[in-house]
Amino acid sequence: MGNKGFSGLCTVLCFASFMLSVHVVYGDLSYSVPEEMKRDAVIGNIAKDLGLDVRTLASRKARVDFEGTNKRYCEINLSTGDLITSERIDRENLCGKKPSCVLKIDLVLENPLELHRVSLHVQDVNDNSPKFKKSLIEMEIRESADRGNRFSIEEAHDADIGQNAVQRYILQKNENFILSVDSNKVELVLENILDREKKKEMNLLLTALDGGSPQRSGTVVIHVTVLDANDNAPVFSQAVYKASLPENSPVDTVVIKVSATDADEGVNGDVIYDFGHISDDDVNVFSIDTKTGEIKVTGVIDFEETSSFDMRVEAKDGLGLTSYAKVIIDVTDINDNAPVIHLKSLSNPVPENVSPGTEVGIINVQDRDSEKNGQVRCSIQQNVPFKLVPSIKNYYSVVSTGQLDRELVSDYNITITATDEGSPPLSSSKSVQLSVADINDNPPVFEEESYSAYVSENNKAGSTLCSVTARDPDWRQNGTVVYSLLAGEVNGAPVSSYVSVNGDTGVIHAVRSFDYEQLRSFKVQVMARDNGSPPLSSNVTVSVFISDVNDNCPQILYPAPEGNSFMTELVPKAAHGGSLVSKVIAVDADSGQNAWLSYHIVKSTDPGLFTIGVHSGEIRTQRDISEADSMKQNLIVAVKDNGQPSLSATCSMYLLISDNLAEVPELKDMSYDEKNSKLTSYLIIALVCVSTFFLTFIIIILGVRFCRRRKPRLLFDGAVAIPSAYLPPNYADVDGTGTLRSTYNYDAYLTTGSRTSDFKFVTSYNDNTLPADQTLRKSPSDFADSFEDLGVVGSVNPDNSQGICPWC
Ligand SMILES: *[C@@H]1O[C@H](CO)[C@@H](O)[C@H](O)[C@H]1NC(C)=O
Ligand SMILES: *[C@@H]1O[C@H](CO)[C@@H](O)[C@H](O)[C@H]1NC(C)=O
Ligand SMILES: *[C@@H]1O[C@H](CO)[C@@H](O)[C@H](O)[C@H]1NC(C)=O
Numbered sequence: 001m002g003n004k005g006f007s008g009l010c011t012v013l014c015f016a017s018f019m020l021s022v023h024v025v026y027g028d029l030s031y032s033v034p035e036e037m038k039r040d041a042v043i044g045n046i047a048k049d050l051g052l053d054v055r056t057l058a059s060r061k062a063r064v065d066f067e068g069t070n071k072r073y074c075e076i077n078l079s080t081g082d083l084i085t086s087e088r089i090d091r092e093n094l095c096g097k098k099p100s101c102v103l104k105i106d107l108v109l110e111n112p113l114e115l116h117r118v119s120l121h122v123q124d125v126n127d128n129s130p131k132f133k134k135s136l137i138e139m140e141i142r143e144s145a146d147r148g149n150r151f152s153i154e155e156a157h158d159a160d161i162g163q164n165a166v167q168r169y170i171l172q173k174n175e176n177f178i179l180s181v182d183s184n185k186v187e188l189v190l191e192n193i194l195d196r197e198k199k200k201e202m203n204l205l206l207t208a209l210d211g212g213s214p215q216r217s218g219t220v221v222i223h224v225t226v227l228d229a230n231d232n233a234p235v236f237s238q239a240v241y242k243a244s245l246p247e248n249s250p251v252d253t254v255v256i257k258v259s260a261t262d263a264d265e266g267v268n269g270d271v272i273y274d275f276g277h278i279s280d281d282d283v284n285v286f287s288i289d290t291k292t293g294e295i296k297v298t299g300v301i302d303f304e305e306t307s308s309f310d311m312r313v314e315a316k317d318g319l320g321l322t323s324y325a326k327v328i329i330d331v332t333d334i335n336d337n338a339p340v341i342h343l344k345s346l347s348n349p350v351p352e353n354v355s356p357g358t359e360v361g362i363i364n365v366q367d368r369d370s371e372k373n374g375q376v377r378c379s380i381q382q383n384v385p386f387k388l389v390p391s392i393k394n395y396y397s398v399v400s401t402g403q404l405d406r407e408l409v410s411d412y413n414i415t416i417t418a419t420d421e422g423s424p425p426l427s428s429s430k431s432v433q434l435s436v437a438d439i440n441d442n443p444p445v446f447e448e449e450s451y452s453a454y455v456s457e458n459n460k461a462g463s464t465l466c467s468v469t470a471r472d473p474d475w476r477q478n479g480t481v482v483y484s485l486l487a488g489e490v491n492g493a494p495v496s497s498y499v500s501v502n503g504d505t506g507v508i509h510a511v512r513s514f515d516y517e518q519l520r521s522f523k524v525q526v527m528a529r530d531n532g533s534p535p536l537s538s539n540v541t542v543s544v545f546i547s548d549v550n551d552n553c554p555q556i557l558y559p560a561p562e563g564n565s566f567m568t569e570l571v572p573k574a575a576h577g578g579s580l581v582s583k584v585i586a587v588d589a590d591s592g593q594n595a596w597l598s599y600h601i602v603k604s605t606d607p608g609l610f611t612i613g614v615h616s617g618e619i620r621t622q623r624d625i626s627e628a629d630s631m632k633q634n635l636i637v638a639v640k641d642n643g644q645p646s647l648s649a650t651c652s653m654y655l656l657i658s659d660n661l662a663e664v665p666e667l668k669d670m671s672y673d674e675k676n677s678k679l680t681s682y683l684i685i686a687l688v689c690v691s692t693f694f695l696t697f698i699i700i701i702l703g704v705r706f707c708r709r710r711k712p713r714l715l716f717d718g719a720v721a722i723p724s725a726y727l728p729p730n731y732a733d734v735d736g737t738g739t740l741r742s743t744y745n746y747d748a749y750l751t752t753g754s755r756t757s758d759f760k761f762v763t764s765y766n767d768n769t770l771p772a773d774q775t776l777r778k779s780p781s782d783f784a785d786s787f788e789d790l791g792v793v794g795s796v797n798p799d800n801s802q803g804i805c806p807w808c
């Protein structure tokens with residue numbers, strides 16, 4: 001029979017109203033198919049009936065699943081959309097005597113997951129003939145039997161149902177018996193009394209006919225023996241015996257005891273029991289004790305296979321007289337089947353950007369037990385962002401409950417547990433592996449907010465400055481970082497002419513040699529981009545700081561370098577010890593220690609007469625000038641910076657101890673050691689004269705103005721030492737020390753880069769006389785260059801540099 005395989009399917013707890021996102025359509029397809037179709041017979045066209053394109057069936061992986069059986073009765077031909085038979089469908093095997101035989105099929109489509117229920121109504125075909133248990137029935141009837149006495153005959157069986165089952169019987173025409181058939185029994189009815197002397201025995205042919213087309217039939221021969229009077233047939237105590245038997249009852253369990261009594265005495269009254277008609281499947285399940293009529297279990301009682309047995313028992317006495325009774329045994333269910341979880345569909349891998357509530361799979365749970373024993377609850381106990389949403393009957397969809405992040409969790413083991421409601425409950429679990437697919441959702445991130453590189457100037461082109469690193473946790477190309485320079489300018493030139501970045505490693509190289517005096521620092525933007533599509537990127541600033549190397553000699557601004565010209569300072573004869581007579585002014589394009597200048601007199605006409613301030617460059621008398629001192633004094637001053645190693649420059653300074661301009665003609669002698677021609681000397685002398693007169697004139701005018709103001713005032717605040725002889729009379733002693741104030745400021749500016757003041761260059765007391773122009777013309781731009789990078793001084797105002805003249 002095996003019908004329980006279907007009828008006893010699990011009943012799964014179902015919250016039918018809880019239909020969330022699963023696209024389930026109820027029993028929307030129904031086909032009728034005759035049993036015993038040959039393989040590959042077309043049942044119907046699913047594509048057409050669902051209104052789907054045939055191609056979508058293939059792309060959405062259409063397939064069929066069967067409830068409660070491993071057999072696959074039909075398949076879908078994906079190229080035509082036909083539902084075709086793939087295995088013999090035997091209605092009798094599937095459903096036994098059940099009047100309606102429905103095969104339930106789940107049609108699953110993916111993407112989105114969709115479930116259709118297909119009912120396959122299996123139609124009976126008249127493929128079985130009526131059958132009697134034996135081909136010959138022995139029957140013994142007493143001579144004394146009365147007219148109207150009934151003798152039961154075991155009916156014929158036909159595995160088919162309805163019209164195809166046994167419909168009627170035909171008894172061969174005879175003198176004594178007619179046939180009586182009602183729903184339960186087939187009986188011979190005695191119509192004419194038997195006469196043993198006339199006829200001791202007779203054969204009657206009984207034919208059973210079904211109603212199918214073509215009609216099928218089965219026959220049995222009833223052999224009737226006429227006995228002497230006074231014989232009695234056994235009589236069962238009940239016409240129908242009913243018993244209830246728990247499934248899995250052990251062998252030898254007594255199910256029921258039937259009994260029949262016989263009115264005869266002696267051997268004639270001994271009753272022997274046996275089974276009458278019994279289906280082939282049940283033959284070995286029970287045994288009957290021929291003597292006692294006890295029915296015992298001899299085989300496996302499985303509720304899921306057979307939930308009730310319907311048998312005939314026969315009692316026969318010593319004379320061979322028989323009678324029949326029915327035994328109906330109902331099997332009761334025991335919770336002996338754990339739920340089984342089937343994974344019907346799974347979107348694997350699932351992209352990490354799926355929104356919460358997306359279904360990723362469908363599971364089906366089956367429990368072969370019935371009622372409570374087959375009611376199942378399903379759940380996911382772990383702490384995973386997935387839950388089960390009950391769908392129709394025994395289906396659940398696996399739905400995401402939160403945002404997935406492959407970078408945090410890339411694989412899930414989802415354990416689904418199903419428990420039935422039997423007592424004790426049975427449960428089972430299934431592990432579902434789900435991978436999360438990458439989405440390019442992380443931009444590369446630099447390990448540091450910004451990078452700094454330090455490099456000494458005069459570096460080699462190609463040297464490594466620093467390296468940047470960005471991390472991207474995405475997968476494969478979505479996490480592969482490529483570095484590049486962002487376009488930009490440094491000092492008006494493209495940034496790529498300064499540095500380059502290795503796209504794979506992020507190492508930044510210098511493209512050229514840097515000059516600190518030109519460029520002290522610059523910034524470049526480096527971009528890290530992944531290879532995703534679309535790519536994500538981030539930017540970082542790399543600051544390159546160039547450090548100074550002592551590669552510039554001090555540059556002497558005043559006095560002008562030897563050879564180019566020659567300058568003379570006048571020292572009043574009355575100068576006291578400590579008087580400021582002049583000042584050497586030098587700059588160094590380097591910075592810091594490399595530009596920290598010190599001044600030394602390396603050679604002098606009279607070593608004891610003048611000293612120089614080591615850091616100020618101020619030349620002072622060391623003692624009072626005496627008449628004995630030579631009028632012409634010559635100093636060679638070396639200016640050194642403090643770099644490692646230090647660089648130096650030297651200059652000569654000519655000092656003329658004199659109050660009297662008339663002595664100036666002798667100046668020519670001061671350049672005795674120079675190669676100047678006499679003509680040059682005269683020219684210079686002439687110039688000095690002219691400018692001296694001119695200066696005197698200005699001094700007088702200024703003197704007048706000064707006198708009006710009454711109060712002495714500093715004429716210049718960041719200036720070069722002016723030979724005191726040319727100062728207004730009240731100036732030299734302004735601070736009572738015979739020195740000029742503020743004269744050291746200039747050096748301070750140069751070395752500290754103070755932002756407090758523009759540079760002010762004094763072109764000396766007479767532009768015409770002294771070639772200060774030449775020296776100074778170059779300087780402002782030099783300074784400007786070296787300070788521009790610091791952003792301190794934008795420019796030197798040329799007007800300023802002229803306007804500093806103290807006489808203005
Ligand atoms: C599907 O049907 C087509 C056309 O009838 C046939 O050629 C093909 O072999 C069938 N495919 C399968 C898998 O049965
Ligand atoms: C998931 O299960 C598989 C097989 O059962 C196992 O190899 C793997 O380690 C498990 N992964 C996690 C994250 O538990
Ligand atoms: C990278 O991300 C994109 C979406 O952003 C995705 O389609 C692709 O499959 C990912 N690549 C890998 C190798 O995971």
Ligand SMILES: *[C@@H]1O[C@H](CO)[C@@H](O)[C@H](O)[C@H]1NC(C)=O
Binds near residue numbers: 486527537539
């Ligand atoms: C990086 O800079 C480039 C060029 O300025 C710009 O297009 C891009 O949007 C920037 N990326 C980020 C993440 O700021």
